[in-house]
Amino acid sequence: MANVNKAIKISQKHLLGIQDLSISDVNFILSEAKQFIDLNKSKNKKLDVLRGKTQINLFFEPSTRTQSSFELAGKRLGADVMSMNLNNSAIKKGETLIDTAMTLNAMHPDIIVVRHQDSGASNLLSQKVNCAVLNAGDGRREHPTQALLDALTIIDRKEKIEGLKIAICGDIVHSRVARSNIYLLNMLGAEVNIIGPSNLMPKDIEKLGVKSFSDMKKGLKDCDIVMMLRLQNERMTSSFLSSNREYYEYYGLTPDKLDFAKDDALIMHPGPMNRGIEIDTNLADDINKSVIKEQVELGVAVRMACLKIFCE
Numbered sequence: 001m002a003n004v005n006k007a008i009k010i011s012q013k014h015l016l017g018i019q020d021l022s023i024s025d026v027n028f029i030l031s032e033a034k035q036f037i038d039l040n041k042s043k044n045k046k047l048d049v050l051r052g053k054t055q056i057n058l059f060f061e062p063s064t065r066t067q068s069s070f071e072l073a074g075k076r077l078g079a080d081v082m083s084m085n086l087n088n089s090a091i092k093k094g095e096t097l098i099d100t101a102m103t104l105n106a107m108h109p110d111i112i113v114v115r116h117q118d119s120g121a122s123n124l125l126s127q128k129v130n131c132a133v134l135n136a137g138d139g140r141r142e143h144p145t146q147a148l149l150d151a152l153t154i155i156d157r158k159e160k161i162e163g164l165k166i167a168i169c170g171d172i173v174h175s176r177v178a179r180s181n182i183y184l185l186n187m188l189g190a191e192v193n194i195i196g197p198s199n200l201m202p203k204d205i206e207k208l209g210v211k212s213f214s215d216m217k218k219g220l221k222d223c224d225i226v227m228m229l230r231l232q233n234e235r236m237t238s239s240f241l242s243s244n245r246e247y248y249e250y251y252g253l254t255p256d257k258l259d260f261a262k263d264d265a266l267i268m269h270p271g272p273m274n275r276g277i278e279i280d281t282n283l284a285d286d287i288n289k290s291v292i293k294e295q296v297e298l299g300v301a302v303r304m305a306c307l308k309i310f311c312e
């Protein structure tokens, strides 16, 4: 839903997916986020931009990085933050997403951050509550703040996204990270290669404006960025892989496969990583090539920007 008051700065009331954002929305979020990078490295990290505001983190799926990142981001901006892990709560007693939303809505939060296993859950929630909703990952649909933090990390290292060749590799079909990144990287002018085994590749992926490859070496050729994805075992209803060893052999990022990318190619992974399955453990930790820790660091800045923009 468009928001008239925020029309000059951002076209949306909620952050539900990259697909809803315009390029100027994206540039606005990224420029706000840049301002928080240095603050997060300084001794005094506390601002009072969101003083008096209430932020509820509603996590129906487990999360380490995203939940702690949103929690820190809210606290650094001075909001009152409450985090609820609904794996262990009333949901187990049969309360639905909507019941939970209505209960929390009655407590007048200013912003709800939601992660849910069903695609579209954040859109549904946004129709039922009065406050802004930020999607922290819904099923296999979108994970907009992950794509925004990935873009900020790339810009921080490569100074641009336009014209870069970026490979997204692995379990594409189950990945909301892949989808949000495809939308965002295309919008920002990158050339996107999608690499994975045919049974983990959506049939009509090329309609999203990307090239698809089943051979990792061909897909990685001359890439500037190699973005690895986790095998989403929790979303696999049947056996997709013959063995982890075979997957590593063909699709794990190893030095010999990385050789096909550019010499200064950067390695990314949204975490959590399956070391030795999607990625060689030494490559994941190689400070000259891997920016995985920087992704986590800049994630806080991006979430601060999103909270500030959508809560105001």
Ligand code: ASP
Residues within 6 Å of the ligand: 137, 143, 146, 176, 177, 229, 230, 232, 270, 271, 272
């Ligand atoms: N943390 C990311 C997500 O929530 C990636 C992953 O779990 O593999 O989608």
